[in-house]
Amino acid sequence: MRAELDKIDDAVHDLLMLRAEIVEHVARSGKPAAFRPGREASIIRRLLGRHHGALPPIAVVRIWRELLAGTTTIQGGFSVAVCDGDQGVPLTQLAREHFGALTPLRAYGSAGQALVDVSQGAASVAVLPYPSERDNWWVALLHHEPRLHVIGRLPFWKARPDGAPIAQALVVAATPADASEEDQSLLGLECDSDVSRARLSSELSSAGLKPQTMVLVRHPGSPIANVLVEVEGYLSDDDLRLSNLGSVLRRPIVLGIYAVPIAGGAR
Numbered sequence: 001m002r003a004e005l006d007k008i009d010d011a012v013h014d015l016l017m018l019r020a021e022i023v024e025h026v027a028r029s030g031k032p033a034a035f036r037p038g039r040e041a042s043i044i045r046r047l048l049g050r051h052h053g054a055l056p057p058i059a060v061v062r063i064w065r066e067l068l069a070g071t072t073t074i075q076g077g078f079s080v081a082v083c084d085g086d087q088g089v090p091l092t093q094l095a096r097e098h099f100g101a102l103t104p105l106r107a108y109g110s111a112g113q114a115l116v117d118v119s120q121g122a123a124s125v126a127v128l129p130y131p132s133e134r135d136n137w138w139v140a141l142l143h144h145e146p147r148l149h150v151i152g153r154l155p156f157w158k159a160r161p162d163g164a165p166i167a168q169a170l171v172v173a174a175t176p177a178d179a180s181e182e183d184q185s186l187l188g189l190e191c192d193s194d195v196s197r198a199r200l201s202s203e204l205s206s207a208g209l210k211p212q213t214m215v216l217v218r219h220p221g222s223p224i225a226n227v228l229v230e231v232e233g234y235l236s237d238d239d240l241r242l243s244n245l246g247s248v249l250r251r252p253i254v255l256g257i258y259a260v261p262i263a264g265g266a267r
Contacts, residue, residue, distance in 0.1 A: 038180035041259030069100025081123035111137035130168035150256020151177035159264030180259035
């Protein structure tokens with residue numbers, strides 16, 4: 001049985017090396033290196049859909065996340081900037097879980113520093129706290145030029161085994177995300193400061209944009225409130241439904257799209 005396992009290990013290793021050769025060929029073809037989080041999510045969903053047997057599905061996710069991290073490195077330098085000011089570095093752990101144990105990573109105490117790394121090309125992506133009224137770094141994306149885009153939500157495997165980081169985060173990059181066939185979009189709105197969540201929710205639903213979550217930030221002394229809304233599906237900037245919201249002061253901005261995380265299970 002040990003000899004049989006050795007043969008299987010060799011066969012798996014041969015296929016891994018062959019996969020790397022194909023990725024390397026793509027990298028040499030002249031096509032610009034591209035991080036495609038939607039494609040990666042689709043790969044993992046497809047593999048989980050055909051998976052069976054005693055190997056826990058979460059092990060498949062972990063194996064392929066490291067494999068995808070390794071092949072992304074082949075296509076060009078890839079690095080991560082993390083905003084992780086909390087003791088225990090939960091977002092750094094999340095970043096490692098998703099982007100690989102050996103991917104270059106810098107940790108900062110503020111979201112602004114991590115975003116500067118991405119905007120200047122010093123990092124490929126930034127991992128930032130999931131938005132709240134306190135963590136409102138996303139407001140800066142409404143006016144940032146060149147644009148930055150939310151391209152992922154972490155953790156991608158939502159079920160958390162003992163000892164795994166339980167924080168939530170978003171991933172930001174200089175290029176927009178590709179579709180994964182099961183996505184959520186984030187809209188950034190500017191509204192009058194007295195706008196209500198109920199009114200916005202009603203207008204979004206009437207426009208065919210059913211809100212999933214909503215974060216409303218009122219700025220002291222300002223007549224403008226900023227709102228972050230999560231809606232189902234992959235939205236483009238020219239989606240006609242974005243013109244049907246009466247409470248907004250200007251056309252909503254699609255701040256990003258991310259692949260819906262996998263619910264996972266106990267194993």
